[in-house]
Amino acid sequence: MEAGSQRHWAYAMIADVTIEWTDTTWDPLVGCTRKSAACRHCYAEALTAASAQDKQWGYGFAEVGPAGPSWTGAIALREDRLALPLAWDAPRRILVNALSDLFHESAPIETIDRVFAIMALAPRHIFQILTKRPKIMQTYIADKATPGRITHEIDEIAPDPNSHAIAAWPLPNVWLGVTAENQKEAERRIPVLLQTPAAVRWVAAEPLLEPLELKLGTWLRDAPQRVASSGIGPWLDWVVAGGEIGVDAQPCHPDWARSLRDQCAKGGTAFYWRQWGEYIPTVGVTAGAGPEPIPLTWERLGARPATRTLDGFLHETFPET
Numbered sequence: 001m002e003a004g005s006q007r008h009w010a011y012a013m014i015a016d017v018t019i020e021w022t023d024t025t026w027d028p029l030v031g032c033t034r035k036s037a038a039c040r041h042c043y044a045e046a047l048t049a050a051s052a053q054d055k056q057w058g059y060g061f062a063e064v065g066p067a068g069p070s071w072t073g074a075i076a077l078r079e080d081r082l083a084l085p086l087a088w089d090a091p092r093r094i095l096v097n098a099l100s101d102l103f104h105e106s107a108p109i110e111t112i113d114r115v116f117a118i119m120a121l122a123p124r125h126i127f128q129i130l131t132k133r134p135k136i137m138q139t140y141i142a143d144k145a146t147p148g149r150i151t152h153e154i155d156e157i158a159p160d161p162n163s164h165a166i167a168a169w170p171l172p173n174v175w176l177g178v179t180a181e182n183q184k185e186a187e188r189r190i191p192v193l194l195q196t197p198a199a200v201r202w203v204a205a206e207p208l209l210e211p212l213e214l215k216l217g218t219w220l221r222d223a224p225q226r227v228a229s230s231g232i233g234p235w236l237d238w239v240v241a242g243g244e245i246g247v248d249a250q251p252c253h254p255d256w257a258r259s260l261r262d263q264c265a266k267g268g269t270a271f272y273w274r275q276w277g278e279y280i281p282t283v284g285v286t287a288g289a290g291p292e293p294i295p296l297t298w299e300r301l302g303a304r305p306a307t308r309t310l311d312g313f314l315h316e317t318f319p320e321t
Protein backbone atom coordinates (compact mmCIF):
# COMPACT_ATOMS: atom_id res chain seq x y z
CA MET A 1 0.00 0.00 0.00
CA GLU A 2 1.50 3.33 -1.01
CA ALA A 3 1.59 6.27 1.38
CA GLY A 4 -1.41 8.16 0.01
CA SER A 5 -3.61 5.10 0.19
CA GLN A 6 -2.50 4.43 3.74
CA ARG A 7 -3.51 7.93 4.72
CA HIS A 8 -6.81 7.60 2.90
CA TRP A 9 -7.51 4.29 4.60
CA ALA A 10 -6.49 5.53 8.01
CA TYR A 11 -8.62 8.62 7.58
CA ALA A 12 -11.64 6.65 6.52
CA MET A 13 -11.33 4.50 9.63
CA ILE A 14 -11.66 7.50 11.93
CA ALA A 15 -14.03 9.61 9.86
CA ASP A 16 -16.93 11.08 11.75
CA VAL A 17 -19.95 9.70 9.89
CA THR A 18 -22.59 11.50 11.94
CA ILE A 19 -25.36 12.54 9.58
CA GLU A 20 -27.07 15.51 11.17
CA TRP A 21 -30.22 15.54 9.02
CA THR A 22 -31.35 12.10 10.09
CA ASP A 23 -32.01 10.44 13.45
CA THR A 24 -30.89 6.92 12.66
CA THR A 25 -29.30 4.97 9.84
CA TRP A 26 -30.72 1.59 8.84
CA ASP A 27 -28.64 -0.67 6.62
CA PRO A 28 -30.60 -3.69 5.44
CA LEU A 29 -28.24 -4.08 2.48
CA VAL A 30 -24.51 -4.70 2.50
CA GLY A 31 -22.21 -4.14 -0.49
CA CYS A 32 -22.12 -1.61 -3.31
CA THR A 33 -19.97 -0.40 -6.25
CA ARG A 34 -18.81 3.07 -7.13
CA LYS A 35 -21.02 5.02 -9.50
CA SER A 36 -19.76 8.59 -9.86
CA ALA A 37 -17.41 11.26 -8.49
CA ALA A 38 -19.35 11.42 -5.22
CA CYS A 39 -18.19 7.87 -4.46
CA ARG A 40 -14.49 8.87 -4.49
CA HIS A 41 -14.21 8.94 -0.70
CA CYS A 42 -16.94 6.42 0.09
CA TYR A 43 -16.83 5.77 3.84
CA ALA A 44 -19.18 2.80 3.38
CA GLU A 45 -16.51 1.03 1.36
CA ALA A 46 -13.91 1.68 4.06
CA LEU A 47 -16.17 0.61 6.92
CA THR A 48 -17.27 -2.53 5.10
CA ALA A 49 -13.65 -3.44 4.28
CA ALA A 50 -12.66 -2.86 7.91
CA SER A 51 -15.41 -5.19 9.02
CA ALA A 52 -14.30 -7.76 6.43
CA GLN A 53 -10.79 -7.79 7.87
CA ASP A 54 -12.27 -9.11 11.11
CA LYS A 55 -14.45 -11.52 9.12
CA GLN A 56 -17.53 -9.67 10.38
CA TRP A 57 -20.58 -8.47 8.42
CA GLY A 58 -18.54 -6.93 5.61
CA TYR A 59 -16.72 -10.14 4.76
CA GLY A 60 -17.09 -10.89 1.06
CA PHE A 61 -18.47 -7.45 0.25
CA ALA A 62 -15.32 -5.28 0.45
CA GLU A 63 -11.64 -5.98 0.96
CA VAL A 64 -8.35 -4.21 1.52
CA GLY A 65 -5.98 -4.39 -1.43
CA PRO A 66 -2.75 -2.63 -2.41
CA ALA A 67 -4.67 0.58 -3.19
CA GLY A 68 -6.79 0.49 -0.04
CA PRO A 69 -10.39 -0.65 0.47
CA SER A 70 -12.50 -1.70 -2.49
CA TRP A 71 -15.90 -3.25 -3.06
CA THR A 72 -16.07 -6.82 -4.32
CA GLY A 73 -19.35 -6.17 -6.19
CA ALA A 74 -21.39 -8.55 -4.02
CA ILE A 75 -24.70 -7.23 -2.64
CA ALA A 76 -26.92 -8.95 -0.08
CA LEU A 77 -29.84 -8.37 2.22
CA ARG A 78 -28.96 -8.60 5.91
CA GLU A 79 -31.92 -10.40 7.39
CA ASP A 80 -30.68 -9.58 10.92
CA ARG A 81 -31.12 -5.87 10.20
CA LEU A 82 -34.25 -5.96 8.10
CA ALA A 83 -36.90 -5.62 10.82
CA LEU A 84 -35.04 -3.16 13.07
CA PRO A 85 -37.37 -0.19 12.39
CA LEU A 86 -40.34 -2.22 13.62
CA ALA A 87 -38.73 -2.35 17.06
CA TRP A 88 -38.23 1.43 17.25
CA ASP A 89 -41.39 2.76 18.90
CA ALA A 90 -40.74 6.50 18.80
CA PRO A 91 -41.07 8.12 15.37
CA ARG A 92 -37.70 8.79 13.71
CA ARG A 93 -36.20 10.04 10.50
CA ILE A 94 -34.31 7.03 9.17
CA LEU A 95 -31.68 7.11 6.43
CA VAL A 96 -32.06 3.89 4.45
CA ASN A 97 -28.78 2.26 3.42
CA ALA A 98 -26.09 4.71 4.44
CA LEU A 99 -23.66 1.90 3.53
CA SER A 100 -25.12 0.85 0.18
CA ASP A 101 -27.61 1.88 -2.52
CA LEU A 102 -31.08 0.31 -2.35
CA PHE A 103 -31.43 0.65 -6.12
CA HIS A 104 -28.08 -0.89 -6.99
CA GLU A 105 -28.08 -2.75 -10.31
CA SER A 106 -27.41 -6.04 -8.48
CA ALA A 107 -30.04 -5.68 -5.75
CA PRO A 108 -32.78 -8.28 -6.43
CA ILE A 109 -36.27 -6.85 -6.76
CA GLU A 110 -37.47 -9.15 -3.94
CA THR A 111 -34.90 -7.49 -1.69
CA ILE A 112 -36.19 -4.03 -2.53
CA ASP A 113 -39.75 -5.28 -1.96
CA ARG A 114 -38.84 -6.55 1.50
CA VAL A 115 -37.27 -3.23 2.46
CA PHE A 116 -40.39 -1.39 1.27
CA ALA A 117 -42.58 -3.84 3.20
CA ILE A 118 -40.83 -2.84 6.42
CA MET A 119 -41.29 0.84 5.58
CA ALA A 120 -45.01 0.22 4.94
CA LEU A 121 -45.29 -1.57 8.28
CA ALA A 122 -43.75 1.39 10.15
CA PRO A 123 -45.72 4.48 9.05
CA ARG A 124 -44.68 6.30 12.24
CA HIS A 125 -41.17 6.72 10.82
CA ILE A 126 -39.93 8.79 7.90
CA PHE A 127 -37.59 6.83 5.63
CA GLN A 128 -35.03 8.84 3.67
CA ILE A 129 -33.78 7.02 0.59
CA LEU A 130 -30.84 8.37 -1.42
CA THR A 131 -29.66 6.81 -4.67
CA LYS A 132 -27.19 7.39 -7.46
CA ARG A 133 -29.29 5.08 -9.66
CA PRO A 134 -32.58 6.96 -10.12
CA LYS A 135 -33.65 5.16 -13.30
CA ILE A 136 -33.87 1.88 -11.41
CA MET A 137 -35.79 3.66 -8.65
CA GLN A 138 -38.18 5.23 -11.17
CA THR A 139 -38.86 1.88 -12.87
CA TYR A 140 -39.46 0.23 -9.51
CA ILE A 141 -41.83 2.90 -8.19
CA ALA A 142 -43.75 3.25 -11.46
CA ASP A 143 -44.27 -0.51 -11.90
CA LYS A 144 -47.98 -1.17 -11.31
CA ALA A 145 -47.10 -4.60 -9.90
CA THR A 146 -44.88 -3.16 -7.16
CA PRO A 147 -47.57 -2.46 -4.50
CA GLY A 148 -48.93 -6.01 -4.88
CA ARG A 149 -45.49 -7.55 -4.47
CA ILE A 150 -44.87 -5.42 -1.36
CA THR A 151 -48.22 -6.53 0.08
CA HIS A 152 -47.14 -10.11 -0.46
CA GLU A 153 -43.91 -9.43 1.44
CA ILE A 154 -45.85 -7.74 4.27
CA ASP A 155 -47.93 -10.89 4.62
CA GLU A 156 -44.72 -12.94 4.78
CA ILE A 157 -43.04 -10.68 7.35
CA ALA A 158 -46.05 -9.98 9.57
CA PRO A 159 -48.76 -12.62 8.96
CA ASP A 160 -52.10 -11.20 10.00
CA PRO A 161 -55.59 -12.41 9.03
CA ASN A 162 -56.55 -8.75 8.59
CA SER A 163 -53.52 -7.93 6.51
CA HIS A 164 -54.34 -6.24 3.23
CA ALA A 165 -52.99 -4.14 0.46
CA ILE A 166 -50.87 -1.14 1.36
CA ALA A 167 -53.02 1.93 1.91
CA ALA A 168 -51.30 4.39 -0.40
CA TRP A 169 -48.73 4.34 -3.16
CA PRO A 170 -46.17 5.86 -3.23
CA LEU A 171 -45.73 5.39 0.50
CA PRO A 172 -46.37 8.74 2.24
CA ASN A 173 -43.58 8.14 4.79
CA VAL A 174 -40.83 7.53 2.20
CA TRP A 175 -38.72 10.39 0.84
CA LEU A 176 -36.91 9.68 -2.42
CA GLY A 177 -33.64 11.48 -3.17
CA VAL A 178 -30.68 11.54 -5.54
CA THR A 179 -27.08 12.63 -5.13
CA ALA A 180 -26.03 15.59 -7.29
CA GLU A 181 -22.37 16.36 -6.64
CA ASN A 182 -21.86 18.32 -9.87
CA GLN A 183 -23.96 19.79 -12.67
CA LYS A 184 -23.52 16.75 -14.91
CA GLU A 185 -25.03 14.40 -12.34
CA ALA A 186 -27.72 16.94 -11.46
CA GLU A 187 -28.78 17.05 -15.15
CA ARG A 188 -28.79 13.25 -15.31
CA ARG A 189 -30.51 12.44 -12.07
CA ILE A 190 -32.86 15.25 -11.03
CA PRO A 191 -35.20 15.05 -14.07
CA VAL A 192 -35.59 11.31 -13.46
CA LEU A 193 -36.33 11.94 -9.80
CA LEU A 194 -38.95 14.52 -10.73
CA GLN A 195 -40.65 11.95 -12.97
CA THR A 196 -40.82 9.50 -10.07
CA PRO A 197 -43.93 9.48 -7.87
CA ALA A 198 -42.91 10.32 -4.29
CA ALA A 199 -44.24 11.98 -1.17
CA VAL A 200 -41.06 14.06 -0.91
CA ARG A 201 -38.30 14.47 -3.51
CA TRP A 202 -34.90 15.63 -2.39
CA VAL A 203 -31.33 16.17 -3.53
CA ALA A 204 -28.10 15.62 -1.64
CA ALA A 205 -25.51 17.98 -3.13
CA GLU A 206 -22.80 16.31 -1.08
CA PRO A 207 -19.93 16.27 -1.68
CA LEU A 208 -20.53 19.58 -3.41
CA LEU A 209 -17.76 19.61 -6.02
CA GLU A 210 -18.73 22.67 -8.06
CA PRO A 211 -21.45 25.34 -8.23
CA LEU A 212 -24.90 23.94 -9.04
CA GLU A 213 -27.72 25.53 -11.00
CA LEU A 214 -30.98 24.04 -9.75
CA LYS A 215 -33.18 25.65 -12.41
CA LEU A 216 -35.70 27.81 -10.62
CA GLY A 217 -39.11 27.22 -12.17
CA THR A 218 -38.09 23.81 -13.55
CA TRP A 219 -36.51 21.79 -10.73
CA LEU A 220 -37.18 24.27 -7.91
CA ARG A 221 -40.58 25.87 -7.72
CA ASP A 222 -40.72 29.62 -7.99
CA ALA A 223 -42.99 31.54 -5.68
CA PRO A 224 -45.83 32.54 -8.07
CA GLN A 225 -46.17 28.99 -9.35
CA ARG A 226 -46.24 27.68 -5.80
CA VAL A 227 -49.01 30.05 -4.77
CA ALA A 228 -51.03 29.47 -7.92
CA SER A 229 -51.05 25.68 -7.45
CA SER A 230 -51.05 25.60 -11.21
CA GLY A 231 -50.32 21.94 -11.54
CA ILE A 232 -46.85 22.72 -12.87
CA GLY A 233 -44.17 20.61 -11.30
CA PRO A 234 -43.46 18.47 -9.40
CA TRP A 235 -40.57 20.18 -7.70
CA LEU A 236 -37.69 19.39 -5.42
CA ASP A 237 -38.85 19.60 -1.81
CA TRP A 238 -35.50 19.54 -0.04
CA VAL A 239 -31.84 20.24 -0.77
CA VAL A 240 -29.08 18.98 1.53
CA ALA A 241 -25.52 20.07 0.83
CA GLY A 242 -22.02 19.74 2.24
CA GLY A 243 -18.32 19.61 1.38
CA GLU A 244 -16.02 16.72 0.54
CA ILE A 245 -14.15 14.70 3.16
CA GLY A 246 -11.03 12.63 2.41
CA VAL A 247 -7.28 12.88 2.22
CA ASP A 248 -7.26 14.58 -1.19
CA ALA A 249 -10.67 16.23 -0.85
CA GLN A 250 -11.17 19.56 -2.55
CA PRO A 251 -12.36 22.60 -0.60
CA CYS A 252 -15.96 23.70 -1.02
CA HIS A 253 -16.13 27.36 -2.04
CA PRO A 254 -18.53 29.33 0.16
CA ASP A 255 -20.10 30.89 -2.93
CA TRP A 256 -21.27 27.42 -4.03
CA ALA A 257 -23.03 26.98 -0.69
CA ARG A 258 -24.45 30.52 -0.79
CA SER A 259 -25.81 29.96 -4.26
CA LEU A 260 -27.70 26.82 -3.21
CA ARG A 261 -29.02 28.60 -0.12
CA ASP A 262 -30.24 31.53 -2.21
CA GLN A 263 -31.77 29.40 -4.97
CA CYS A 264 -33.71 27.42 -2.37
CA ALA A 265 -34.83 30.62 -0.62
CA LYS A 266 -36.23 31.98 -3.91
CA GLY A 267 -38.18 28.79 -4.50
CA GLY A 268 -39.31 28.34 -0.90
CA THR A 269 -37.46 25.01 -0.84
CA ALA A 270 -36.13 23.60 2.42
CA PHE A 271 -32.33 23.83 2.60
CA TYR A 272 -29.95 22.02 4.96
CA TRP A 273 -26.27 22.99 5.07
CA ARG A 274 -24.62 19.99 6.69
CA GLN A 275 -20.89 20.65 6.86
CA TRP A 276 -17.89 22.19 5.09
CA GLY A 277 -15.93 18.99 4.53
CA GLU A 278 -12.18 18.58 4.88
CA TYR A 279 -11.49 22.33 4.71
CA ILE A 280 -13.33 25.20 6.27
CA PRO A 281 -13.13 28.70 4.78
CA THR A 282 -11.70 31.06 7.37
CA VAL A 283 -10.64 34.47 6.10
CA GLY A 284 -12.80 35.70 3.24
CA VAL A 285 -15.92 33.81 4.15
CA THR A 286 -17.75 37.13 4.00
CA ALA A 287 -15.82 38.35 0.95
CA GLY A 288 -17.49 41.20 -0.82
CA ALA A 289 -18.92 42.83 2.30
CA GLY A 290 -16.25 45.54 2.43
CA PRO A 291 -14.61 47.83 -0.11
CA GLU A 292 -11.66 45.47 -0.60
CA PRO A 293 -12.31 41.81 -1.41
CA ILE A 294 -10.82 39.64 1.33
CA PRO A 295 -8.78 36.72 -0.04
CA LEU A 296 -10.31 33.36 0.72
CA THR A 297 -8.19 31.09 2.92
CA TRP A 298 -8.83 27.66 4.33
CA GLU A 299 -8.13 25.69 7.46
CA ARG A 300 -7.79 21.96 7.12
CA LEU A 301 -9.92 20.25 9.76
CA GLY A 302 -9.78 16.63 8.62
CA ALA A 303 -11.94 14.52 10.89
CA ARG A 304 -12.35 17.27 13.49
CA PRO A 305 -15.90 18.56 13.76
CA ALA A 306 -16.30 21.93 12.08
CA THR A 307 -18.72 24.73 12.61
CA ARG A 308 -21.72 24.11 10.41
CA THR A 309 -22.67 27.72 9.91
CA LEU A 310 -22.88 29.48 6.56
CA ASP A 311 -22.35 33.24 6.83
CA GLY A 312 -22.93 32.94 10.56
CA PHE A 313 -26.21 30.99 10.44
CA LEU A 314 -27.20 27.37 10.69
CA HIS A 315 -29.41 26.24 7.82
CA GLU A 316 -31.33 23.20 9.01
CA THR A 317 -34.78 23.22 7.47
CA PHE A 318 -36.76 20.13 6.51
CA PRO A 319 -39.54 19.72 3.97
CA GLU A 320 -43.13 19.95 5.09
CA THR A 321 -44.84 16.59 5.18
Ligand code: SF4
Nearest residue numbers: 032033034039042100
Ligand atom coordinates in the same frame (compact mmCIF):
# COMPACT_ATOMS: atom_id res chain seq x y z
S1 SF4 B 1 -23.31 4.69 -4.10
FE1 SF4 B 1 -22.92 5.31 -1.96
S2 SF4 B 1 -22.33 3.44 -0.87
FE2 SF4 B 1 -22.17 3.01 -3.09
S3 SF4 B 1 -20.03 3.43 -3.59
FE3 SF4 B 1 -21.17 5.33 -4.00
S4 SF4 B 1 -21.01 6.53 -2.07
FE4 SF4 B 1 -20.44 4.39 -1.59
